[in-house]
Structures are given as C-alpha cells and as structure tokens.
Amino acid sequence: MTMTVIWTGMILVSVLCGLATGRGPAVAAAAVEGTSAAVQLSLSIAGMLCLWTGVMEVMRQSGLADKLSRLLRPILRRLFPQVARDREAMDSISANVSANLLGLGSAATPLGLEAARRLAQASPGVASDSLCMLVVCNTASIQLIPTTVASVRAAEGCAAPFDILPAVWLASALSVGVGILACKIFARMWRE
Amino acid sequence: MDLFFTMLVPLTICAIALYAATKRVDVYSALVRGAGSGLDTLVRIVPALIGLMTAVYMLRASGALELLAGALAPLLDRLGLPSELLPLMLVRPISGSAALGVGAELISTYGPDSPLGRTAAVMLGSTETTFYTIAVYFGAVGITKTRYAVPAALCADLTGFLAAAWAVRVCFG
Numbered sequence: 611m612t613m614t615v616i617w618t619g620m621i622l623v624s625v626l627c628g629l630a631t632g633r634g635p636a637v638a639a640a641a642v643e644g645t646s647a648a649v650q651l652s653l654s655i656a657g658m659l660c661l662w663t664g665v666m667e668v669m670r671q672s673g674l675a676d677k678l679s680r681l682l683r684p685i686l687r688r689l690f691p692q693v694a695r696d697r698e699a700m701d702s703i704s705a706n707v708s709a710n711l712l713g714l715g716s717a718a719t720p721l722g723l724e725a726a727r728r729l730a731q732a733s734p735g736v737a738s739d740s741l742c743m744l745v746v747c748n749t750a751s752i753q754l755i756p757t758t759v760a761s762v763r764a765a766e767g768c769a770a771p772f773d774i775l776p777a778v779w780l781a782s783a784l785s786v787g788v789g790i791l792a793c794k795i796f797a798r799m800w801r802e
Numbered sequence: 803m804d805l806f807f808t809m810l811v812p813l814t815i816c817a818i819a820l821y822a823a824t825k826r827v828d829v830y831s832a833l834v835r836g837a838g839s840g841l842d843t844l845v846r847i848v849p850a851l852i853g854l855m856t857a858v859y860m861l862r863a864s865g866a867l868e869l870l871a872g873a874l875a876p877l878l879d880r881l882g883l884p885s886e887l888l889p890l891m892l893v894r895p896i897s898g899s900a901a902l903g904v905g906a907e908l909i910s911t912y913g914p915d916s917p918l919g920r921t922a923a924v925m926l927g928s929t930e931t932t933f934y935t936i937a938v939y940f941g942a943v944g945i946t947k948t949r950y951a952v953p954a955a956l957c958a959d960l961t962g963f964l965a966a967a968w969a970v971r972v973c974f975g
Contacts, residue, residue, distance in 0.1 A: 612933070616896060620857040628864035636863040644859030648851040651906050652844060660840035665815050667836025668829055672822035716839065723942045730943035737940065742951040745939045749932040749955040750962070755814070756927030762906045763923055768914035770808045774923050777969035781928035784965040789958030796950035 654765035655758065662757035666714050675717075679708035689747075689790065690740045692732075699728040703744060713753040722748050739797045746793050750786040754779075847899045854900035858889065858907070882967050886918055890925060891963050895932035895956070902926065917970060924966040932959055 628637035669675065682704045687694040690703060702725035709718035722744065729741040737745070756778055763771035822829050861867055867889050871878075875885040883891070890908060893900040905926045912918040932955045940948055 612937070613897065617853060617857055620861050623866050624857070624860035624864040626864075627866040627869070628860070631865045633863060633865055637860050640859040640863035641856055644856030645852050647859065647907070648848070648855040648903060651855070651903060652848045652851055655906075656841070656844055659844060660837040663840030663843065664833040664835075664837035665818055667839065668822045668827065668832045669818050670836075671827045671832045672818070672825045674818070674821065716843070719938070723939065726939050726943045730945060735945060736947040737945045737949045737951055741939075741943075741945070742949060742954065745936055745951050746954045746958060748939065749930050749935045750958040751928050751930040753927070755811075758902065759905065759923050759926040762902070762909055762926075763914040763919075766906075766909050766914045766919075771914070772811050773807050774920055774927065774970075774973075775807055775810065777920070777924045777966070777973040778927040780969040780972070781924050781962055781965035785928055785958045785962035788961040789954055792954035792957040793950070796954055800950045 651762070651765070655761035658761035658764055659758060662713070662755075662761075666712060669712060670714060670717065675705070675708050675712055675714065678711065679704040682707055689743055692738065692740045693729060696728070699725060699740075702728060706744075707747065707752070710748065710752050711754050713755055713757060718748075739793070742797070743790070743793045746789045747786070750789045751782055752786055753782075847902075850897070850899035851903055854893075854897055855903035855907075858893070858900060858904055862889070881964060882971075883963060884918055884921065884967070886912070887922055887925065887967075890922055894925065894929055894963075895959055896934070898931040898934065901931070917974065920974060921967050921970045924970055925963055928966055929959055929962040932956065 624637050624640075628634045679701075683700060686700065686704050686707060690700070693699040693703075702721055706718055706722040706725050709715075709721055725744055726741060729738060729744060732738055755772075755775070760771040760774075763774070819829050822832070871885040871888045874888060878885045878888065887908065890901060890904045893904055905922045908922040909919045912922075914920070914923070936948070936951060936955060940946075940951070
C-alpha cells in the first residue's frame with residue numbers, strides 16, 4: 611500500500627509539474643524512455659549478477675557461511691545481551707548476520723525472520739531492544755562485496771568496477787556503527 | 803593497492819572455488835544452480851524496475867526533481883552531499899529497485915569513474931532499503947509498537963550517505 615501511494619504520487623507530481631512548467635511533452639517522452647531504460651539496465655547487469663549469485667551458492671554449499679557465523683558469535687553476544695544465553699536465538703542471529711555479510715540476500719531474510727520470531731516471543735506486539743537491534747542491523751548494509759552495484763558500474767564501461775570497495779567498507783562500517791550506537795542510546799531513553 | 807582491489811574479485815572467486823572443491827562440493831553444479839537463482843531475482847525485480855524507473859524518468863523530465871534539489875541545495879552543500887544525488891537519497895530507503903534504477907542513471911550520466919558516479923555507487927553499496935526491511939520484519943512477527951527502530955535506522959542511513967560522500971573524497975582524492 612505504501613508503494614501505491616508513493617508511485618501514484620510520483621506520477622501525479624510529474625504530470626502536474628510538467629504541465630505547470632510547460633514540459634508536458636518531455637514527461638510523455640520520459641514515460642516511454644523509462645520503460646526501455648529499465649529493460650536495458652536489467653539486461654546489462656544480468657550476467658555479472660548471475661555469476662555472483664552462482665559464486666555465493668558455491669560459498670554457501672562449502673560451509674563458509676557457517677564458519678563465519680561461529681566466528682561472529684562472541685561479538686554478537688555483546689550486541690544482544692538480553693538473549694546472549696538463548697542458544698537458538700543467537701544461532702539464527704549469527705546466521706542472519708553472516709548471510710548479510712556474504713551477500714546471500716535470499717538466505718538472510720528467512721534467517722532474520724526466524725530470529726525476529728524468537729525475539730518477539732518475549733514481548734508480543736512491542737519491539738524489544740534486541741528486536742530493534744536486529745532490525746537496525748538488517749536495515750544497514752554490511753555486504754562485503756556489493757555485486758549488484760559493481761555490475762551496474764561494469765555495464766557502464768568501468769574498467770575496475772570493484773575499486774570502490776574500500777570506500778564502501780568505510781561507509782558501511784560508519785553507517786552500521788552509528789545504527790548500533792543509536793540503538794544503544796535510544797534503548798536508555800525510550801522507556802515505553 | 804589498485805592491483806589488489808582489481809584482483810580481489812578473481813582471487814575471491816578462485817579461493818572460494820578451491821575451498822569448496824576441497825570440501826567435496828560439486829562446484830560447477832552449485833555455480834550454475836546459483837546463477838539460475840540470480841536470474842529468478844532479476845526476473846522478480848524487472849517489473850518493479852519498469853514501474854519505478856518510468857516514474858523517476860517522468861519526475862525528472864517534469865522538472866520537479868530539479869525544483870526540490872534546488873530548494874535543498876544549500877542544506878545539502880553544507881553537509882557535503884552533492885544535490886545531484888538527492889533523488890537517489892530520497893528513494894533509497896523506500897525501494898531497492900528504484901534506487902538501483904536512479905543510481906544506474908546517475909552512474910551513466912556522470913560516468914562510473916567520476917566523483918558523482920562513484921559516490922552514487924558507494925551510497926548504493928553501503929545502505930539498504932530501510933522502510934521495506936522494517937515493514938517486512940515487524941509485519942512478519944506482528945509488532946505494532948516499533949519504538950526507536952525507525953529513528954535509529956534512519957540515523958544509520960543518513961550516516962551512510964554522508965560517509966559515502968566523505969569516503970569517496972578520501973579514497974579517490
């Protein structure tokens with residue numbers, strides 16, 4: 611429903627603004643252009659995107675994700691002190707985080723929802739501190755190799771599409787760090 | 803250092819393949835099956851891309867985005883954020899496909915190796931579809947009182963945008 615409001619709003623604003631500024635014909639042309647641009651973009655990133663999901667599947671089957679999730683557990687216990695002793699919850703949280711790190715998006719969501727279900731049992735209807743932390747960790751991007759955006763850069767003729775990796779890591783780390791910090795600070799202020 | 807990041811990808815693929823082979827994984831079948839699931843993902847996002855890129859193209863052609871960017875330019879300038887990237891920052895938390903479409907458009911317009919193109923790419927790579935994720939998680943477990951999850955997530959997003967602009971300046975001078 612949210613997307614309905616947003617999409618309809620975007621179309622409405624374009625038509626009104628286009629008519630008001632005398633750019634009606636340009637808006638009409640853009641409607642046609644947009645569709646073919648979308649198909650072109652999909653085709654141009656298809657190859658690299660599929661190669662990477664393939665490599666990620668190899669990684670998943672080799673058990674690398676499980677290994678990473680075991681490595682992460684001590685750190686995650688500190689982020690989720692309320693459930694640090696709940697083995698089942700910590701298992702799904704660390705599996706969710708490691709899947710996110712490795713870019714296994716389709717695996718990360720079910721694992722994260724599993725963890726969320728477990729965390730929500732303690733306080734039905736109200737988001738607990740642990741649940742807020744889990745959700746915020748999932749709204750921040752921690753993917754180590756941003757393959758989709760690299761595919762787009764490659765499709766635009768970039769010779770080294772992955773040269774942005776250090777910048778992405780820096781920005782991701784800061785963003786996740788601030789998200790975690792905000793959770794910890796808000797948890798003290800938000801009594802209700 | 804440049805060579806390292808250029809070779810990082812082939813080296814990563816090579817290392818994963820070797821590691822998986824020593825774990826007796828049927829590497830090639832897994833690769834092909836995974837690539838197939840990538841195609842599924844792509845097929846799923848194409849309809850959304852068509853709908854949203856059309857809307858974004860129309861919005862841009864109508865001049866509405868320029869008006870908004872112009873109005874917000876002083877504030878964005880002060881934060882070190884280029885106003886050209888405003889459309890990307892607006893759609894990023896709402897829709898992943900729309901953000902990809904807008905980002906691809908920016909990368910294509912300014913060039914993948916230009917500061918603007920790089921910043922757009924880093925923004926895409928270091929943030930997530932916040933509102934969508936929040937809706938999925940809280941919806942799935944029936945949470946109505948989300949407490950501070952939204953403000954905390956938006957703090958992370960804003961930091962991601964600011965840090966992307968800053969990191970590109972640091973890494974690419």
